[in-house]
Amino acid sequence: MTTLATVFEKARAENRAALVGYLPAGFPTIDGAIAAATAMVEAGCDVIEIGLPYSDPLMDGPTIQDAVHRALENGTRIADVMRTVEGVAKSGAATLVMTYWNPIDRYGADRFARDLADAGGVGTITPDLTPEEAGPWREASASAGIDTVFLVAPSSTEERIGIVADCCTGFVYAASLMGVTGARESVGSAAEGLVKRTRPHTALPVCVGLGVGTGGQAAEVAAYADGVIVGSAFIRRLLDAPNEQEGLRAVRELAAELAEGVRR
Amino acid sequence: MSISEGTLITPADFTGAGSAGDVSERGKFGVFGGRFVPEALIPALDEVAAEYEKARTDMAFIREFDHLLRTYAGRPTTITEVPRFAEHAGGARILLKREDLTHTGAHKINNVLGQALLTKRLGKSRVIAETGAGQHGVATATAAALMGLECVIYMGAVDCERQALNVARMKLLGARVVPVTNGSQTLKDAINEAFRDWVTNVDSTHYLFGTVAGPYPFPGIVRDFARIIGVEARRQVLELTGKLPDAVCAAVGGGSNAIGIMHAFIEDEGVRLHGYEAGGRGLETGEHALTLTAGSIGVLHGSRTYVLQDDEGQTIESHSISAGLDYPGVGPEHAWLKDSGRATYHGITDAEAMDAFALLARTEGIIPAIESSHALAGALKLGRDLGPDATILVNLSGRGDKDMGTAMKYFNL
Numbered sequence A: 001m002t003t004l005a006t007v008f009e010k011a012r013a014e015n016r017a018a019l020v021g022y023l024p025a026g027f028p029t030i031d032g033a034i035a036a037a038t039a040m041v042e043a044g045c046d047v048i049e050i051g052l053p054y055s056d057p058l059m060d061g062p063t064i065q066d067a068v069h070r071a072l073e074n075g076t077r078i079a080d081v082m083r084t085v086e087g088v089a090k091s092g093a094a095t096l097v098m099t100y101w102n103p104i105d106r107y108g109a110d111r112f113a114r115d116l117a118d119a120g121g122v123g124t125i126t127p128d129l130t131p132e133e134a135g136p137w138r139e140a141s142a143s144a145g146i147d148t149v150f151l152v153a154p155s156s157t158e159e160r161i162g163i164v165a166d167c168c169t170g171f172v173y174a175a176s177l178m179g180v181t182g183a184r185e186s187v188g189s190a191a192e193g194l195v196k197r198t199r200p201h202t203a204l205p206v207c208v209g210l211g212v213g214t215g216g217q218a219a220e221v222a223a224y225a226d227g228v229i230v231g232s233a234f235i236r237r238l239l240d241a242p243n244e245q246e247g248l249r250a251v252r253e254l255a256a257e258l259a260e261g262v263r264r
Numbered sequence B: 001m002s003i004s005e006g007t008l009i010t011p012a013d014f015t016g017a018g019s020a021g022d023v024s025e026r027g028k029f030g031v032f033g034g035r036f037v038p039e040a041l042i043p044a045l046d047e048v049a050a051e052y053e054k055a056r057t058d059m060a061f062i063r064e065f066d067h068l069l070r071t072y073a074g075r076p077t078t079i080t081e082v083p084r085f086a087e088h089a090g091g092a093r094i095l096l097k098r099e100d101l102t103h104t105g106a107h108k109i110n111n112v113l114g115q116a117l118l119t120k121r122l123g124k125s126r127v128i129a130e131t132g133a134g135q136h137g138v139a140t141a142t143a144a145a146l147m148g149l150e151c152v153i154y155m156g157a158v159d160c161e162r163q164a165l166n167v168a169r170m171k172l173l174g175a176r177v178v179p180v181t182n183g184s185q186t187l188k189d190a191i192n193e194a195f196r197d198w199v200t201n202v203d204s205t206h207y208l209f210g211t212v213a214g215p216y217p218f219p220g221i222v223r224d225f226a227r228i229i230g231v232e233a234r235r236q237v238l239e240l241t242g243k244l245p246d247a248v249c250a251a252v253g254g255g256s257n258a259i260g261i262m263h264a265f266i267e268d269e270g271v272r273l274h275g276y277e278a279g280g281r282g283l284e285t286g287e288h289a290l291t292l293t294a295g296s297i298g299v300l301h302g303s304r305t306y307v308l309q310d311d312e313g314q315t316i317e318s319h320s321i322s323a324g325l326d327y328p329g330v331g332p333e334h335a336w337l338k339d340s341g342r343a344t345y346h347g348i349t350d351a352e353a354m355d356a357f358a359l360l361a362r363t364e365g366i367i368p369a370i371e372s373s374h375a376l377a378g379a380l381k382l383g384r385d386l387g388p389d390a391t392i393l394v395n396l397s398g399r400g401d402k403d404m405g406t407a408m409k410y411f412n413l
């Protein structure tokens, strides 16, 4: 099975950064998300984050809010998220779930971790779970054998970076800028500094996300980070496509462009 | 210290004696509270907590806050006995704490003035806030005008419509009002949007949170700034009746006016504390905001508390005729007061609240906010339960001018 460790080993051996793509489950439909994520893997994504649609996504910008809203309107449930993970993991990518904390809390931490591992998921990214509150989730994840990824931000102090990095397994997620998710004209200038500040605290790979959307930006980030995370730009392609076929073509094209970027 | 001389508040009033969740405990009220926010906001929350920790024992800060409460907000507010209204409550004695008489017309001004002063201490030049009924938005815009701060208010598009008068007030006061069109287009979505703004502009901006919910340190800070309500009322009731009240009643949205009046009575074991949530069209219809009464424990807007949520943790949209109570979460200290048994929470339907709204107007010449009318309706029931010897203190958290549009429709005026 592909794990985060094997992904980053392989990328390192090829002297490049890993490419991480994000899509919420249930968008544009449940099967549509599996198909889109699979296309992203075929075109070069090493890791897929499947978003668990949540009613109050306070870290997300308009693009992801829109997609998640549609996923919820489609009636997407946690069982569907697990099914999506299972489908995407078959493509050979290391597959994570990105979720706000409350759905896991409600589902039960142990049960969620077990079900995710059973579906072939390799871990979670939990953007609003602070280290102070993460104890039960780290234990549940450890016993299910899945990774726990947490975020550091440009505003993080050295002390906080250390605390967050200590909670991470798999990789550390460095938010490139102060803000919500969404593609931007340029990747935050703080990103490189944050990756540098994170290095002394951890031997884990450090991946950069928020605001990356083009091959050029991916190349820029790949120069200093171990992984490049792209979400809103993929969703934008699907939102703008006139039909599902065109959408698949568009995400495939973007994944190929980004995959080329991380190899420059 | 008497009410008419010296300062209204003392450093002791800020320590929140007698309750868990003191800021030094990092905002834990038993299992409730804490922080569930993006890491990017942690430094800002730490900064606010640290500055508040200094401010609350700094006599210069306390004097400035006190001065504003007195000369600007109009404190102390009086208490009014309402015998004609009380006839409908089995003859119990009912006393209203008149927060409706403060500048801007609701208890929200207390918290806002405190946090606006804190904003200046933090060296920030911009405040943002969420608002439901528009009262917190108006209060924030007011304090921003007073102190020369840039001000942006997030308000659900549905609320903008039902509280149009308050939108106009905020604009006149120089604030920019951003209608929030996603989700349920009410308070919870306005809070999401305000958090998104904050994480983007945190260097220049203080999020002037409007109730005792949210991540640490907000629940403690907002409570401490609202606590003056109960501190004054306790003295006033003692002065007037020679004893403590049998019960204290307040409406609960996020919980700031309720904790504001309850907190000074927590140690007084004989005083029963009652919170009234919005029952909307009734529990059985699913259209309500009965967070404590019918919700379950979860995480919303950065804190562990009771939440209206489905079996998978998705927030369920609340409903209330009163915008200020239309919220599917509640402050963590109330969750703790509920589970510890110290306070009791009940639902009041839209219809019961509107009846109490009209009754107070007709019997006493006071038009209350619809939010506060939930507490009034609660007091009517409680009075009948407790009997004619009981004294009930009700927090009249705001005035009803803003609600005249709703009242005109509801009563065909």
Ligand SMILES: Cc1ncc(COP(=O)(O)O)c(C=O)c1O
Residues within 6 Å of the ligand: B106, B107, B132, B133, B134, B135, B136, B210, B211, B212, B251, B252, B253, B254, B255, B256, B257, B258, B323, B324, B325, B369, B371, B372, B397, B398, B399
């Ligand atoms: C007059 C009045 N009372 C009560 C509330 C509810 O808020 P809280 O529960 O925080 O006091 C509001 C909120 O807008 C209000 O305007």
